[in-house]
Amino acid sequence: MAADTIRIIARGDDAGSSVTANRAIQEAISCGFLRNVSLMACCGAIEDAADRFAPHAEVCFGLHATLNAEWDDVRWGPVLPPEHVPSLVDREGMFFQTVAALAVHGPQVEEVMAELQAQLNRLRALGFHISYADMHMDFSKAIPGFEAEFDDWCSREGLINAIPYYRNWITTVYAHLTPYAIERNDDPIGAVIHELDQLKPGEYLIVGHPAYDNAEMRNLGHAGYTGDRVSSGRHWERLLFTDPRILAFVQAKGIVPIRYDEAEDGSR
Template structure:
């Protein structure tokens, strides 16, 4: 790899539960994680605000939520459910997967009302939101949502993540028995210089995390994978290796300026 490569380093699902908050707190100790995406819809978001909101070393994003993917753990809208009926199922929660929007198309006006409500909750809790990304990439499924999000972000001086869809990096292959830092650096060294995106879901392994799960991933797998994400970022070798190979971790609020050089 040639020097001059930038990577948007991102942790998702902050505020989703206590274990995610703890995992992200640990991940930040490594000094490489720059962006944290926050879920406004979950009970642990207030705890997350107390832990992170005043930190200026983090670029915070609204992790815009329209789905609740787990079988047993659910969440619903921040807006009054009566004002966003097309976004929720009969149980009063968000639908489990974006593919359900094909059978139950949401009203775009209600989507944007919920976006505003989630943004307002985070700002009221003290988060300085700089970008918006989407949980389970609902903007790729709901017709017109990408354009609406882009316009909404532009009007508020925020970054819409879809404008910086740099090639995705992967962390491991589901087998956490190896050295994730060494594997990641080997991957980076094989790539051409440029801009990249690495999205992870740090958490600590706990009964709370093991209570998650669905038909695609068991709670045990989720807890283990997210524990490894947290340990990866916290590993002090990662910062040293980034310096050695000339990789710069960047924030979303730096991406536009850097990508136009």
């Protein structure tokens, strides 16, 4: 890596969770800044995601390992039959809404690993080349000692464990695009550009959940985080990767968007 270069792992999460998310990620891929896409194998739009962007060799695809379904009205469950992973599901066979609820139910490591393997296998069967794995909602907090188990599994499957790369996550960029921040700032894109302009040479991580502000996204939400706010926030997270001002700044600043498999070892 050149000593004077800013390199950014730009990652879009929740691909496969909805057609709206897939469309937005497809747009972001076409703009060239988004180089990493995390896929939710257990969700209903994952086949649509495969149709849209599995052939994109320029994109680094990852498993967004999922054991939670956070929304009130849009739910998902395991790839495996629910009766095969009883410690991971509620009485309706769906994933628990929160990590805390999962923890209370006592998830069994053997069931967790079987479900993660099933999710990975499904993505591969759909034609995705999977290079890394991360965790939706960081469910590892519900399973004592799971980080080492996850790391070993990634090694066995030839995957990059994306978790250590969070140490370089530019959280201030994401903070400007939350619904609460947007309500207080009439130029969120300008605020993001200001944050990027402060970066010194090195490698960084940016994570967003691209989508459009529409009826499908407004079906999401839960107590304290309404569907309107979810939809609005994810519209702005799409602009993180597609807004012409950001794209022009990235080019002018000489920022290099990279894939996980082009990055330095995240454990360093």
